[in-house]
Structures are given as C-alpha cells and as structure tokens.
Amino acid sequence: MNIHEYQAKQLFDRFNVATSRGGVATTVEEARQVASSLSSKELVVKAQIHAGGRGKGTFTNGLRGGVQLVKSVEEAVELAGKMLQNTLVTHQTGPEGKLVQKVLIAESVDIAKEYYIAILLDRASGAPVVIASTEGGVDIETVAEKTPEKIWKVPVHPLLGLQPYQARHLARRLGFSGKQFLKASQLLLNLYRLFAESDCMMVEVNPLVVTKNGEVFALDAKLSFDDSALPRHSEIMEMRDTSEEDPREVAASAFSLNYIGLDGNIACLVNGAGLAMATMDIIKHHGGEPANFLDVGGGATEEQVTEAFKILSADPKVKAILVNIFGGIMRCDIIAQGIINAFKTTKLSMPLVVRLEGTNVEQGKQLLHDSQLPLQAASDLTDAAKKVVAAAARS
Amino acid sequence: MSILVDKNTRLLVQGITGKAGAFHARGCRDYGTNVVAGVTPGRGGEKLDETIPVFDTVAEAREQTGCNATMIFVPAAGAADAILEAADAGVELIVCITEGIPVHDMMRVKFALADRLNKDLTLIGPNCPGIITPGACKIGIMPGYIHKEGNIGVISRSGTLTYEAVWQLTSRGLGQSTCIGIGGDPIHGMSHTDALKLFTNDPGTEAIIMIGEIGGAGEEEAAEWAKEHCKKPIAAFVAGATAPEGRRMGHAGAIVQGGQGTAQGKKEALRAAGIAVAESPADIAETLISLLKQ
Numbered sequence: 001m002n003i004h005e006y007q008a009k010q011l012f013d014r015f016n017v018a019t020s021r022g023g024v025a026t027t028v029e030e031a032r033q034v035a036s037s038l039s040s041k042e043l044v045v046k047a048q049i050h051a052g053g054r055g056k057g058t059f060t061n062g063l064r065g066g067v068q069l070v071k072s073v074e075e076a077v078e079l080a081g082k083m084l085q086n087t088l089v090t091h092q093t094g095p096e097g098k099l100v101q102k103v104l105i106a107e108s109v110d111i112a113k114e115y116y117i118a119i120l121l122d123r124a125s126g127a128p129v130v131i132a133s134t135e136g137g138v139d140i141e142t143v144a145e146k147t148p149e150k151i152w153k154v155p156v157h158p159l160l161g162l163q164p165y166q167a168r169h170l171a172r173r174l175g176f177s178g179k180q181f182l183k184a185s186q187l188l189l190n191l192y193r194l195f196a197e198s199d200c201m202m203v204e205v206n207p208l209v210v211t212k213n214g215e216v217f218a219l220d221a222k223l224s225f226d227d228s229a230l231p232r233h234s235e236i237m238e239m240r241d242t243s244e245e246d247p248r249e250v251a252a253s254a255f256s257l258n259y260i261g262l263d264g265n266i267a268c269l270v271n272g273a274g275l276a277m278a279t280m281d282i283i284k285h286h287g288g289e290p291a292n293f294l295d296v297g298g299g300a301t302e303e304q305v306t307e308a309f310k311i312l313s314a315d316p317k318v319k320a321i322l323v324n325i326f327g328g329i330m331r332c333d334i335i336a337q338g339i340i341n342a343f344k345t346t347k348l349s350m351p352l353v354v355r356l357e358g359t360n361v362e363q364g365k366q367l368l369h370d371s372q373l374p375l376q377a378a379s380d381l382t383d384a385a386k387k388v389v390a391a392a393a394r395s
Numbered sequence: 396m397s398i399l400v401d402k403n404t405r406l407l408v409q410g411i412t413g414k415a416g417a418f419h420a421r422g423c424r425d426y427g428t429n430v431v432a433g434v435t436p437g438r439g440g441e442k443l444d445e446t447i448p449v450f451d452t453v454a455e456a457r458e459q460t461g462c463n464a465t466m467i468f469v470p471a472a473g474a475a476d477a478i479l480e481a482a483d484a485g486v487e488l489i490v491c492i493t494e495g496i497p498v499h500d501m502m503r504v505k506f507a508l509a510d511r512l513n514k515d516l517t518l519i520g521p522n523c524p525g526i527i528t529p530g531a532c533k534i535g536i537m538p539g540y541i542h543k544e545g546n547i548g549v550i551s552r553s554g555t556l557t558y559e560a561v562w563q564l565t566s567r568g569l570g571q572s573t574c575i576g577i578g579g580d581p582i583h584g585m586s587h588t589d590a591l592k593l594f595t596n597d598p599g600t601e602a603i604i605m606i607g608e609i610g611g612a613g614e615e616e617a618a619e620w621a622k623e624h625c626k627k628p629i630a631a632f633v634a635g636a637t638a639p640e641g642r643r644m645g646h647a648g649a650i651v652q653g654g655q656g657t658a659q660g661k662k663e664a665l666r667a668a669g670i671a672v673a674e675s676p677a678d679i680a681e682t683l684i685s686l687l688k689q
Binding site for chain 1: 471472495496497498499500501502503505506507536537538540541551552553554555556557558559562579581582606608609610611612632634635636637638639642643644645646647648649653658674675676677678
C-alpha cells in the first residue's frame with residue numbers, strides 16, 4: 001500500500017523524524033488556515049496525488065505545475081483554489097489525469113545540500129539494510145550504476161534494530177559534522193523506528209536536506225507497507241486512498257480476490273498465485289495478451305467466482321475469458337456450478353474457455369456439459385491457451 | 396527413499412481445532428500420515444475425532460507423544476510465535492502453511508533460529524502447500540491422490556502450479572520421491588538450494604523438477620549450486636514472465652524490483668547451469684522426460 005506525501009509527513013511527526021512544517025487542506029478555507037499558521041515568508045503548495053512527475057504536470061484548467069512556490073498566504077490560497085477539485089495530468093497519470101482532492105501546504109525550505117536515505121528489506125540477507133548517498137534529489141539507480149562509491153549500505157540485525165553507532169557511522173560517511181552530525185544520526189535512528197514499528201517494506205527519503213539555516217530535514221519520502229501487517233496498524237490502513245487505485249482492483253479487493261489489471265484482451269480466472277502467473281505466461285506463449293492476474297484462492301465461494309466474472313467482463317478491453325482451475329482442496333464440481341451461476345447472473349456474452357483438472361473433475365465437466373452454456377471445454381493447459389487465443393482473435 | 400518425511404514421521408498439528416487445521420489434520424491422517432497430536436492453547440485435554448489428543452503447548456505434546464514434525468495452521472498474527480514455540484520444544488521439522496505472516500515477524504524468526512536452521516531444525520514455508528512423500532507421509536494441503544510413488548523430486552514456490560507439474564508427471568507414469576513447496580513469501584525457511592542439496596544426496600531421487608517464480612534470487616543461487624554439485628537431471632519452469640514490474644503477484648515474494656528477480660534472468664541462470672527450462676507451464680514433465688531419454 002502507498003500513501004500520500006502529507007500522510008508520510010504525519011508519520012514523520014509521530015516518530016520525531018525532522019521535516020519541514022506543513023499541513024493538508026481539502027478546501028480553500030482550510031488552505032488559508034494552514035498557510036496562516038505556518039508564518040513563513042515562502043510557502044510551497046503541492047497537489048496530493050500518488051503519481052510522480054507532479055512538478056512538471058499540467059492541470060486541465062490550464063495551471064502549469066502541481067508543485068508551486070509562493071510568497072504570501074493570499075497566493076497560497078489562490079493556488080490551492082486552482083488545484084483543488086481539478087485534474088492534474090503528469091507522465092505517470094495517463095492522459096485522463098488525476099483529480100486533486102487535497103493539497104499540502106508547507107514552509108519552503110532553502111536547501112544547502114541534498115542527500116538520499118532508504119531503509120528497505122534486503123531479501124538476500126533477510127534483514128533490513130540502510131542505504132545512504134551524498135547524491136540526493138536524483139535517481140538513485142543511476143547513482144548506483146555510475147558512481148557506486150557514493151553509496152553506503154549498512155545491514156541491520158532485525159532483533160537489535162539500527163544501533164546508534166551505525167547511524168553515526170553513516171552520518172559521518174555522508175560528511176556530516178558538528179551539530180548537524182548529531183541531528184542526522186538522530187534522524188536516521190528515528191527513521192528506523194518508523195520503518196520497524198510501522199512494518200514498512202521500504203522508507204525512501206529523497207531528498208534528505210541540510211537547510212541554509214542548518215536544519216536537517218527529511219523533505220520528501222516514499223513509504224510502502226507490508227500488506228500482511230496492515231491488520232495491526234489501523235492508523236495506516238485508514239490512510240488508504242482507493243481513488244488512487246485501479247477501480248477493477250478496488251472492486252476485487254472488496255471480495256478478497258487477488259486481482260491485478262494488465263493491458264491485454266484475454267482475461268483469466270485461476271486458483272493459486274503461481275498457476276495464475278503461469279496461465280498469463282502460457283497465454284502470451286501462444287501469442288495472446290493477458291488482461292489481468294486473478295487468483296481466486298484455495299477456497300473461493302460461488303459468490304467470489306460470480307464477482308470475479310463481473311469484474312473480468314466489465315473490462316471493455318476483454319475479448320475472451322480463460323478459466324483455469326486445478327482443483328485440490330477446491331472441488332471442480334463447485335467451481336463448475338459457480339461458473340454456471342455466474343454465467344447466468346452476469347449474462348456473459350464473450351467467449352469462455354474452461355479448463356478443469358483435479359478433484360471431482362468428471363462431475364465438474366459433466367455439469368458444464370449439461371448446462372449447455374456456450375463455453376468451450378479444454379482438455380489441457382495448452383489446449384486451453386490455444387482455444388482462448390483463437391477466440392480472442394476472432395471476436 | 397525420500398527426504399525429510401516418511402513412515403516414521405510423527406506429526407503434530409498446531410491450530411488443530413481451527414476449521415482449516417482440523418480439515419487438513421484429517422486429510423493428512425486419511426492419507427496415512429501418523430498424526431499423533433494437536434495444539435490449541437486453551438483446548439488441552441480435548442481430542443479431535445476422539446483419537447488425536449490436543450495439548451495447550453507444543454512442549455507437552457512433544458513430551459507425551461514424541462512428535463518430530465509439525466504442521467502450522469495458526470492464524471498469521473500468531474504464526475511466528477507458533478514457529479518459535481515448535482523450535483524451542485525441539486520439533487525437528489516445522490511446516491508452516493499459514494499465509495500472510497508479517498515480513499518483519501519472519502525476519503526476526505529467521506535470525507532467532509539462524510544457528511539451528513538446516514542443522515537440527517528444518518523450516519518449510521510459510522505460505523506453502525507443505526511436503527509429501529507419496530504413499531508414506533503427507534504434511535500439508537495438497538491433494539494426495541494426484542501423487543504417485545517414484546523417484547522424481549519436486550521443489551516449488553507455489554501450490555497449484557506444483558499440483559499441475561505433479562499431475563503432469565503422474566499422468567505420464569512418473570512417480571515422485573518427495574515434493575516440497577517452499578512457499579511464496581519473501582522471507583522463508585528452506586530455500587531452493589537447501590531442497591536441491593537434500594535431493595542430490597537422496598539415493599531414492601533420480602531426477603528433479605524445480606519450479607520458480609519472479610522475485611528474489613533463490614532460483615539463481617540454486618542454479619549456481621547445481622552447476623557444481625548436482626549431476627542428476629533437472630528440469631525447471633519459472634512463472635511470471637508476463638508480470639509487470641513493481642507489482643506483487645499474489646505471493647508476497649513474487650515481485651520484480653529495480654529490474655531484479657525477472658523470469659528471464661532466472662531462466663538464463665538456470666540454462667547456464669545446464670538445467671533444462673520449459674518455456675510453457677504445460678511442458679514441465681515433458682521437458683524432464685526428454686532429459687531422461689538422453
């Protein structure tokens with residue numbers, strides 16, 4: 001799960017990670033309150049959408065730039081008014097853009113130097129690693145490739161957490177000294193607490209800055225959380241903004257279906273994540289393009305199967321559907337009944353290819369046969385893929 | 396012959412009174428596994444189906460029944476604790492079926508058990524289908540009847556895709572020595588390499604099928620090891636060639652990040668180690684069969 005910049009700032013405040021002062025506004029009145037409370041000579045107004053490239057984006061009402069520097073409260077209020085409830089188009093939003101429902105208004109910071117900090121889970125060692133670089137504000141992948149000597153990595157023992165000496169070591173490597181050295185070390189320790197106590201998969205601060213008056217701030221951050229741990233963090237779960245997600249995925253998650261939208265025209269419904277990926281692969285292998293990943297899980301109910309069909313068939317790009325079930329615990333006759341009912345309730349009009357294997361497969365096939373529905377039964381995985389690719393090409 | 400589990404395995408089920416725990420405890424028992432005990436805190440003294448005794452703690456279950464393996468169905472929030480409890484009680488093989496254990500919990504579990512893993516303790520999973528030695532012992536949620544006794548070892552990160560491969564083998568008359576699902580989480584116990592080492596040293600295993608998926612570097616490490624140490628024929632498949640970067644494909648560990656962990660990269664590493672890679676998931680068994688004919 002991803003969160004907005006203003007929400008990351010709220011988490012920074014909670015864990016005492018030093019950051020610039022600011023607040024969020026959903027209306028012009030709130031924008032005035034926030035801007036006046038900051039008593040700063042310069043303010044920055046930032047549209048809150050998940051997509052990147054905000055600064056270079058354009059609003060459909062003509063305003064250029066989703067990140068604006070202003071010199072007065074009045075100006076901040078005026079710009080907030082132009083951003084709120086308007087649509088911002090960036091290179092990541094697609095041409096339809098994103099509706100801006102919130103703006104962040106923060107004090108503007110005079111940057112003296114920029115750094116990069118990230119804490120993430122290193123799969124190879126199975127432990128967190130802190131990554132720091134003197135090259136902030138730029139793409140870290142490029143730094144890693146061209147000047148790897150400017151990146152430092154410190155592995156963290158998950159039972160001990162980041163130790164103060166490790167934070168000091170990194171702060172020195174980054175070139176901090178004096179008061180700023182202590183501030184930077186403390187910021188790293190607080191940031192690690194945020195990472196560990198909020199069950200983050202990654203915390204990336206880019207940039208970490210030293211201001212012209214000597215403060216050390218985490219200025220902008222990207223946080224991602226372990227979905228499995230969200231049940232124990234209701235405060236973070238509340239930060240979810242479904243208006244930022246693919247509506248097909250939001251609909252699927254409401255029924256505990258594991259769905260990821262793709263760009264192809266062959267939809268698939270599969271039980272199990274590995275088999276679902278393999279089904280996408282075999283569609284491609286035979287010349288088709290998968291429209292989605294969908295794992296209905298090991299114990300899908302008839303209701304879930306029906307909902308899954310609704311989501312798949314509502315996608316205007318989809319030309320054909322492939323159902324691939326390897327019944328283990330899930331019995332094929334139950335799946336077959338689910339397909340028959342879903343077919344009727346959703347009034348499915350596109351080609352449907354069904355491949356069933358495993359527990360009670362004969363009963364399942366018989367049910368489908370007796371239903372006289374216009375579906376194609378496949379004898380095996382290859383047959384299924386070939387049939388669905390051909391069906392999509394025809395329709 | 397087989398690895399890790401056989402007729403002598405004495406199975407404990409943690410979370411045996413839950414819906415899934417009870418269902419699969421019965422499934423394993425009906426397959427022929429010797430299910431000797433269950434654990435559910437607060438339910439000690441009860442019996443499942445009037446035969447399998449339930450204890451409050453793993454230590455008691457171990458003392459009273461001599462269980463040497465456990466199958467964990469404890470819900471995600473308590474599953475890390477359940478693994479540590481079983482390890483502390485001295486249970487040698489821990490198979491954790493539970494899906495959705497927080498990653499930070501598993502990091503701590505692995506570091507806490509680091510000195511013992513693959514020495515006096517084996518952890519399979521979490522988020523896995525389990526392990527089966529056909530005809531002898533089933534620990535997990537896989538349908539038993541698709542398996543057949545034989546000499547092919549199967550290692551996989553997924554559930555139903557493993558059943559698919561096993562079914563391809565069985566329906567072509569090829570049986571399996573042991574099949575292991577190592578699980579789809581980013582932090583897990585047994586790795587592809589660990590399983591490969593066991594199969595390499597098992598006289599009852601003549602050939603191996605390895606099924607991987609995007610994310611991490613487990614398949615690459617196994618390929619590197621196999622190149623030097625494994626002379627048995629290996630066929631492989633890697634799922635997720637069509638998965639978009641940066642998205643978790645159902646399994647928490649199935650994600651391509653920063654261009655790392657791609658299906659293409661894994662296939663190349665496997666081929667470089669002399670492993671035959673099936674391009675289509677429908678050809679996993681056939682790929683192995685053509686190796687065996689050579």
